[in-house]
Amino acid sequence: MKLFLASGNAHKVAEMNSLALAGGLAVEIVSAKAAGGMPPVAEDTGTFIGNARKKALALKAILPDEAWVLADDSGLCVDALGGGPGVESAYYAGPLGDGAANLRKLVEVMRGVPGEKRGAYFVCVLLLAGPKGAEAVFAGRCDGRLSQEPRGGAGFGYDPLFVPEGCELSFAELGDTVKNTLSHRGRAWARLAEHLLRLTS
Numbered sequence: 001m002k003l004f005l006a007s008g009n010a011h012k013v014a015e016m017n018s019l020a021l022a023g024g025l026a027v028e029i030v031s032a033k034a035a036g037g038m039p040p041v042a043e044d045t046g047t048f049i050g051n052a053r054k055k056a057l058a059l060k061a062i063l064p065d066e067a068w069v070l071a072d073d074s075g076l077c078v079d080a081l082g083g084g085p086g087v088e089s090a091y092y093a094g095p096l097g098d099g100a101a102n103l104r105k106l107v108e109v110m111r112g113v114p115g116e117k118r119g120a121y122f123v124c125v126l127l128l129a130g131p132k133g134a135e136a137v138f139a140g141r142c143d144g145r146l147s148q149e150p151r152g153g154a155g156f157g158y159d160p161l162f163v164p165e166g167c168e169l170s171f172a173e174l175g176d177t178v179k180n181t182l183s184h185r186g187r188a189w190a191r192l193a194e195h196l197l198r199l200t201s
Contacts, residue, residue: 001027001200003128004063006055006071008038011156016070019180019189027196029070032059048073048087049137052127056135066131070192074124074184076158078146080110080117089158099157103150106161110146118146120162122184126192136195140187155179 005013008031016029032038039058043051056071063069075089085092085106093101110118121143128136143165150160152172159171164182171179180186 001068001196002030003027003068003070004030004032004035004059006032006038006052006059006069008032012072015176015180015185016072016189018176019186020193022177022180023189023193025193025196026200035059035063043073043087043090046087048075048123048125048139049127051087052125052137053129053135056127056129060129068131069129071127071129072124072185073127074122076106076162077121077123078106078110079119080113086123103158103161106146106158107150115145115148120144120146122158122162124184124188126185126188128192128195136192138188138191138195140184140189140191142182142184142187 005016007013010031013029013031020027020029039062041055041058043054045051045054052071052073055073056069059071060067060069073087075086077083077086089102090097093105121141124140126138144163144167146161147163147170150172151170152160154175155172162171163169164171167174171183
């Protein structure tokens with residue numbers, strides 16, 4: 001089964017293919033680039049589900065009706081910021097969506113905030129859109145805290161700053177295998193995988 005990912009983010013394509021492989025699913029995740037590129041989408045609904053649906057429908061509109069599209073909307077919610085940056089996580093430092101700039105801004109905004117007030121959690125919503133308007137939504141969450149400074153060279157986005165609950169290492173230090181068992185995306189994927197198994201069996 002082929003799923004077109006409604007994203008131009010190569011990291012997400014690689015991560016989801018890794019999740020599919022680890023789960024033994026006969027599923028290939030293909031970048032929107034294979035369909036000619038991801039159409040522009042204004043992620044302005046104010047919700048993870050709403051943004052994921054807009055992305056899925058935008059890509060589905062340029063594909064044959066029988067195609068399956070997977071959209072991801074995710075973000076980091078920080079307690080000290082009232083749940084921000086949340087749905088604005090990808091554009092926290094500005095409209096260009098520069099992951100490094102987003103990370104630098106969060107480090108500076110949180111500078112001086114004590115450890116007991118650095119609680120945070122990642123949220124991921126995966127929306128699967130199929131033929132004849134078929135749609136299914138799967139969500140995952142990972143609680144943790146923010147370290148004082150970024151640590152680790154793996155992962156992407158806010159991974160170097162986020163330490164999942166029960167760990168001492170950041171997402172960027174844990175490595176993909178461990179991260180995928182703990183992450184918000186890994187947990188949403190596990191729910192999606194059960195659905196895909198039913199579709200492909």
